[in-house]
Amino acid sequence: METKDPYARGQGALAARYARQVAARLDLPEPERRAACYAALLRDVGKVGVSDGTLHKPGPLLPTEHELVRAHARMGHDLLCTVPALQEIAAVVLHHHERYDGGGYPDGLRGEAIPLAARIVGAVDAYCGMLARRGHRAALGGEQARAELARGAGRQFDPRVVEALLVVLDDPPAEDEAEDEEVEALCGILPGFDPAPEARRAAQ
Numbered sequence: 009m010e011t012k013d014p015y016a017r018g019q020g021a022l023a024a025r026y027a028r029q030v031a032a033r034l035d036l037p038e039p040e041r042r043a044a045c046y047a048a049l050l051r052d053v054g055k056v057g058v059s060d061g062t063l064h065k066p067g068p069l070l071p072t073e074h075e076l077v078r079a080h081a082r083m084g085h086d087l088l089c090t091v092p093a094l095q096e097i098a099a100v101v102l103h104h105h106e107r108y109d110g111g112g113y114p115d116g117l118r119g120e121a122i123p124l125a126a127r128i129v130g131a132v133d134a135y136c137g138m139l140a141r142r143g144h145r146a147a148l149g150g151e152q153a154r155a156e157l158a159r160g161a162g163r164q165f166d167p168r169v170v171e172a173l174l175v176v177l178d179d180p181p182a183e184d185e186a187e188d189e190e191v192e193a194l195c196g197i198l199p200g201f202d203p204a205p206e207a208r209r210a211a212q
Contacts (some may be wrong), residue, residue, distance in 0.1 A: 026173065028042075030042050047101050051104050054082065093198050093199075094198070119166075135157055138153040
């Protein structure tokens with residue numbers, strides 16, 4: 009994914025760490041924390057199906073090009089669904105561009121109808137995207153990006169998620185620790201590989 013989109017280089021692990029930390033602050037069960045973490049890491053895998061010319065276009069996208077880019081959420085979902093252990097992750101990837109006010113895609117879900125893990129990944133994705141330089145715009149500074157998050161609370165983003173993410177962003181080591189951390193140590197075991205409750209009890 010980083011080869012396909014050089015602007016995203018290094019963002020995957022950072023987004024995954026933020027997503028896991030936000031999920032922890034919101035007291036999600038451990039499997040859902042891991043799902044949010046892996047979904048943040050794999051959120052843009054569907055962009056492998058978008059042409060480089062469209063993905064890296066230096067100016068505004070045409071309506072048809074915009075629709076192609078938006079399709080990456082469903083393409084990512086469909087790709088991940090081919091791996092049984094990633095199906096829970098796929099559902100989060102599918103909905104990470106839904107908006108809290110219902111104006112997102114692909115299904116126009118609103119508020120609590122959007123899976124909480126997807127609401128987390130959506131806010132984290134937006135924040136990391138604002139920090140990255142793109143062909144048509146410069147990167148925003150951290151304070152500007154935080155202000156945009158706060159401005160979007162209740163419209164684009166779940167206000168509870170924004171509040172938790174802003175607290176996480178106040179922890180300076182978060183970015184440095186994500187750079188070299190192994191994925192398994194960062195996100196934990198894939199939720200799809202979780203042993204059944206009976207197996208866990210037997211192991212104990």
